[in-house]
Amino acid sequence: MSIVVSVADLNCLNFVNSYEFETSVRWVVNSTLNPSPCRPDSPGNLTEDGTLPQVPASGCESESNLSMWIYVLLGNVLRGIGETPVQPLGISYIDDFATEENAALYVGCVQTISVVGPVFGYLLGSLCAKIYVDIGFVKMETITITPSDSRWVGAWWLGYLIAGVITLLSAIPFWFLPRSLPVPGPEVPEKCTPEQTSFIKGSPLLKHKYSADEHTSFIEMAKDFVPTLRTLLAHPVYLVYLCVTIIQLNSLIGMVTYKPKYIEQHFRQSASKANFLMGVINIPAVALGMFSGGLLMKRLKLNIMGAAKFAFGTSLIGYILSLFFFAMSCENAKVAGVTLSYDKISYDKHLLFTDCNSKCVCSSSDWDPVCGENGVTYVSPCLAGCTTSAGSGKNTVFSNCSCVGVAGNFTASTGHCPQKDDCDRMFPYFLALSVITSFIISLGGTPGYMLLIRCIKPQLKSLALGFHALATRTLAGIPAPIYFGAIIDTTCLKWGQKRCGGIGACRIYNTTAYRLYLHMYYSVFLTSCLRYVFFSSFSVTPWKLYVRQYKSCL
Structure with missing residues (x-):
């Protein structure tokens, strides 16, 4: 419901004022x-x-003093509230009722499906980018710009509307999922459910036994939350993996956010085509890599240390390949x-x-x-x-x-x-390298995620996954687009101007500086990430890791 409300909130912005370009x-x-x-x-x-x-702009009228960013912030907050529980609780639900050898494959499938969504998102964005933002409200004969123009604004609101309806429909099957599934392997007493911390009921490994029907007050759960969180953060492997994913997601989110604009500016492609290429080339490679990682982990029967070393190897190869992006340069327009x-x-x-x-x-x-x-x-x-x-x-x-x-x-x-130059011939090589790099880096995604699940006690799993999602969204999802954008803004050569003064959007970038800054910061983050992955792969001995046991309720 919160996602539907956020969609309605974001779409209201489009009908406040019509877009006027210079x-x-x-x-x-x-x-x-x-x-x-x-x-x-x-x-x-x-x-x-x-x-x-x-020369002052003719017909200058005072612009709306509505704080549009408040509506955007509110809409995204509501959207985040609606989508956040799906990942930690869904992964925990699957892992609870899967065998050890099949869990990695199932988690890999879920991770793959979660990446397939952005494929359709980019394709939908590509379609909406071709449609003028005020379609239906203006005569298109009066529009003198094309989608390849930097002043063009696509119908962004249409994407939110379509995605909101699809999300609402996809939420219906969740109501029909059973509360629990049969646990494979040795039977456990009925009074115990597969998972529970002292504030989330149901773990067979808790020191204190709880009946599945026993009521626990909110105050009791709140009292146990801080000590449990302290215990979780004291776990060396979990803490290292948390740092790894935060650093890695900072680089990946920054790259994914501005890669379409990079393709648009550096290789002189339209925004619609850049989004289309991201959707049909890059994102499927990531999805295939995550699925293949889970499949390889099942076929090779990798243990926790094997998964950590596998993730380190794929990260190292992906880092080496990413250095070739520095050589793919194009001249400025x-x-x-x-x-x-x-x-x-x-x-x-x-x-x-x-x-x-x-x-x-x-x-x-x-x-x-x-x-x-x-x-x-x-x-x-x-x-x-x-x-x-x-x-x-x-x-x-x-x-x-x-x-x-x-x-x-x-x-x-x-x-x-x-412009016809070597840049046109280089663009296919850039796409090919992007696909290979994305596939190899994502190949270690599922083994790394299984490392997160396996290195902690089962009763801490839900909290660990939830805190991991919170930390990565807060420390990577929010700041990465901000400081990557600030860095890229320093490469702007010509800023637009609003009708009544004030800096508008950047119209043209220094493509050489754009390329160096974007890939330099991406490589710096990957270098830091490799150091943490190396530590988790070779410096943590197996006996320090907690192995799951589903034998009996203690």
Whole structure:
């Protein structure tokens, strides 16, 4: 129910205000002539540093003062409340009623299914990204941008709506699951259920026997919680594994969050295609790796130490393969005044204004890219020095562009210039390496998770899995996208601007810096993770591990 409420909360945001993007192209009914992008000004309008005074946006209205982030936060909190119990309680439920040799395979299947979900999520996101955010509320003929434009916003709210309905329907079968299943192996007395801590009933290994029907007050459970948690965190293997997963998930969540944008910026793919590739290539490799890890653990009959060493080996190989990402570089997009001078010379200094557009009153904050006949992208038609335009919408053509000037052709069209270089040939190799790396790293996921289950006493299992889920979400799921995003923002070359001032979204990145920063921090986290995995694999002796025993109620 909390997931359904969160979906309704998040979808309310889309109907508060319509999305407006910055553009100098106007859609005019029954007209093929647009106003001139370049508004002539008196000579000498350039300042000493080669810039023009900021031109305030016309028709500026005060933006809504609603704190939209509160609705997003509330919706995600409710969604988290609804989905959090599924993983720890579900894994515990399966492990309680499975034999030792089959538990790894079953857990691997569950982990695989949990990864298959994002496959459909990315595919749904790819579909929604192709649909304009205000579809049904605006005339699409008036939209002058395409899904490949950085200003394009897809129908994100539609994905929440569809996913919410599917989640509600998938929750119905859970009501028909039995409270307990027959326990394989030696029979245990009926008064004992498979699992119980002193605050979760039912363990055959508790020092104190509880009947399954005995009532325990909330105060009694609260009193036992802190000592039990202290005992759990004092376990060396559990603590090391907790540190491993927190560090590893920091790197993986940061990478997965910004990998579609990396594909979009570095390899010049649309957001829709980037999400589609993540859904049909990367995520299935992770799912296959988790399932294969559980299957190998069953076939090879790995014990706890074997599982730990297997996880270390896969992490080491995945780390080595990830270093090859540093060599897959692409050149920055050719944008005059940002990555190139107006003479098409690469340089670091950003200078949007030059002699060819000195007679135009342009704003340096605008982002309305046009492609000149010379193959160079210009920040806006005004900065390209275009004085006339014809056509409407996406078919607008700008002419008399003084900064273009190639063989007498001074025209420009809307959008970025397509670039054909080695980057196109490198993209398939990047995808292949991503698939192999994702598969190998995830291959050790299920053995590592079984290490978590097997290294603790059965009566602590539910608490261990629940605290593990809480710690990874709090210390990895929340901060990783924040600081990865802050690091990536330092590579931005051109920021957009809101209608009434203030920094908007980044329009173009330094792809070289983006690549180095993203993979550098990813590798740093994997290096730290390997140190902890090595410790858990070779420094903890088997006799320190607690082995499960389902023999009798003590």
